Amino acid sequence: MFFQLRHFNPHAPAATISAQCGLLIGCKTGAHVCTGLVWGRLADHVLTSRKIVLVFGLLASSVATVGYGFSTTFSQAIAWQMLDGALNAAVAMVRCMTAELNPEKNYRVRALTLLPLFANVGSVVGPLLGGFLVSANAKHSVVSGYPYAMPNLCITIIQALVAFTAIVHLTDTFHQHVLEQRKYLELPADDSIQYVNETTALLQSSSTGSSRPEPQHASTQPDPLPPTKIWTPNVMKTMFAQFIVSGHLGTTWSTSRDTYERSKEVRRTY
Secondary structure, eight states, X not given: OHHHHHHHOTTSOXXXXXXXXXXXXXXXXXXXXXXXXXXXXHHTSTTSOHHHHHHHHHHHHHHHHHHHHTOOSHHHHHHHHHHHHHHOOHXXXXXXXXXXXXXXXHHHHHHHHHHHHHHHHHHHHHHHHHHHHOOSSXXXXXXXXXXXXXXXXXXXXXXXXXXXXXXXXXXXXXXXXXXXXXXXXXXXXXXXXXXXXXXXXXHHHHOSSSSSOOXXXXXXXXXXOOGGGGOOHHHHHHHHHHXXXXXXXXXXXXXXXXHHHHHHHHHHHO
16 A cells, blocks of 8 residues: 555655555545444345345445556545445444354354454465565556556455355345244244244343233334444443554554655665
8 A cells, every 4th residue: 555655656755655544544444434334224124135235345345446456646546445435344244144143152252253363364465465466667567557456456356256155155144033033023922932042132131021022923023223222331342442453553554654664764865
């Protein structure tokens, strides 16, 4: 990213490029924040699903990645990053589907632990992939005039393959989740078999005056929780901790790059 921004403006000082890196990362994150709840609502809607939102996010991110790779100005790069952040909810959908595919808590913890593990592996492979595919000379690049297009094209192909694999092999968990809720609601009041999972526990805790809700018709669905119920103390603490960690890492990266470039300028002077 740093060298691509320098390619846009070769005469810009290192401090300016570091600031642009921060803006480029921040605008994508800001777009995620503004649209994350919207994609979550769509994923919970009966006309859409987790799988549809996931596949759409991967394909939209592929298009935005191609546009970012062929950007020639900082403004174009900002626009494509914002589009990627606004239309891509793949990470949230993967976490949600991973939790729903593993209803037992023991297996759910193990499954969710694999997500950051593979993400960290990708963080190691990704920069190497980008470094090897970038052309140092724009005139001799694989895509003439766009030395930073090849890494983005490679990422686009990978995302398109993941989207195709999700379409063919991934099981949508939304309808299964709804059927589990209906299965519990269909149980007769005198049934001795108790259908237990986290959804059952939530329904039981929200019922008043009895240990289990009244039997309802098969087509009845529990009322969705209002958005205000999301902001529990634990959620707020977790989000605040994640905010501190992400902000610290981004600031450290920009400062390190700025310090490195300044040290090179000092060595050149002496």
